[in-house]
Amino acid sequence: MKFFIDTANLDQIREARDLGILDGVTTNPSLMAKEGITGKENIIKHYQAICELVKGDVSAEVIATDFEGIVREGEELAALAPNIVVKVPMIKEGIKAIKYFSDHKIATNCTLVFSAGQAILAAKAGATYLSPFIGRIDDTNWDGMQLIAEIAEIFSLQGFETQILAASIRNSMHIVSAAKAGADVVTCPLPAILGLLKHPLTDIGLAQFLADHKKANS
Numbered sequence: 001m002k003f004f005i006d007t008a009n010l011d012q013i014r015e016a017r018d019l020g021i022l023d024g025v026t027t028n029p030s031l032m033a034k035e036g037i038t039g040k041e042n043i044i045k046h047y048q049a050i051c052e053l054v055k056g057d058v059s060a061e062v063i064a065t066d067f068e069g070i071v072r073e074g075e076e077l078a079a080l081a082p083n084i085v086v087k088v089p090m091i092k093e094g095i096k097a098i099k100y101f102s103d104h105k106i107a108t109n110c111t112l113v114f115s116a117g118q119a120i121l122a123a124k125a126g127a128t129y130l131s132p133f134i135g136r137i138d139d140t141n142w143d144g145m146q147l148i149a150e151i152a153e154i155f156s157l158q159g160f161e162t163q164i165l166a167a168s169i170r171n172s173m174h175i176v177s178a179a180k181a182g183a184d185v186v187t188c189p190l191p192a193i194l195g196l197l198k199h200p201l202t203d204i205g206l207a208q209f210l211a212d213h214k215k216a217n218s
C-alpha cells in the first residue's frame with residue numbers, strides 16, 4: 001500500500017518525506033486555502049515547490065467544472081511537472097474529462113467518491129486513482145471502510161486497474177482499516193501517519209533496554 005500525505009503544508013511534506021516512507025502528496029482547494037496559497041501564480045509556484053520535494057505522484061485539483069475548463073486547467077497543471085496527477089471531481093463533466101486525460105496519457109485522481117457506482121464510472125473512464133472519502137462517510141453515520149472493501153472486491157472481480165486511494169483519513173486506525181479493506185493507497189494527515197508509531201509497550205520496553213544497558217555499562 002502506498003502512503004501519500006494529504007496536505008499542502010511544505011514543512012509537513014518534508015517531515016513525512018524524511019521518514020522515507022512517502023510515495024506522494026494529495027492536495028485540494030481547501031488545503032491550499034488553509035496554507036494561504038491564493039492566486040493562480042502562487043498556486044502554480046506552490047505545486048512546483050511540492051513537486052521538487054517529492055518524486056512520487058502529486059495530486060493537483062482543477063477548479064473548473066465544465067469539460068473544456070477542466071481539460072484546459074488539467075493540461076496546464078500536468079505541464080508543471082511529470083509527477084502531477086490531475087484531480088478531477090466526480091461529476092458528469094469530470095468523467096468526460098477523465099476519459100480525455102486517459103486517452104492523452106495524463107494521470108488523474110477522481111475525487112469526492114462516495115459510492116461503488118461512482119467508483120465503477122471513474123474506473124471505466126480510465127482514472128489512475130479514485131478517492132473515496134472515508135471520514136466524511138463516517139461523519140454521516142455510514143461505514144466508510146465498507147465502501148473501500150466493496151470497491152476493492154468489484155475491481156478485483158472486474159479487473160479494473162484504477163487504484164483505490166482511501167482519502168479523508170482522520171486517524172491512524174483508518175490507515176490500518178484501509179490496508180485491511182484493500183486500499184492501494186492511503187492519503188493521510190501527518191498526525192495520522194505519526195500515530196502509527198505509538199505504543200506504550202514500545203516506550204516502556206525501550207526505557208527498560210536503555211536503563212539495563214546503562215546499569216551494565218557504568
Ligand code: G3P
Pocket residue numbers: 006026028031131133135136167168169170187
Ligand atoms: O483527501 C481528502 C481530504 O482532504 C478530505 O479530508 O478531513 O476534509 O474530510 P476531510
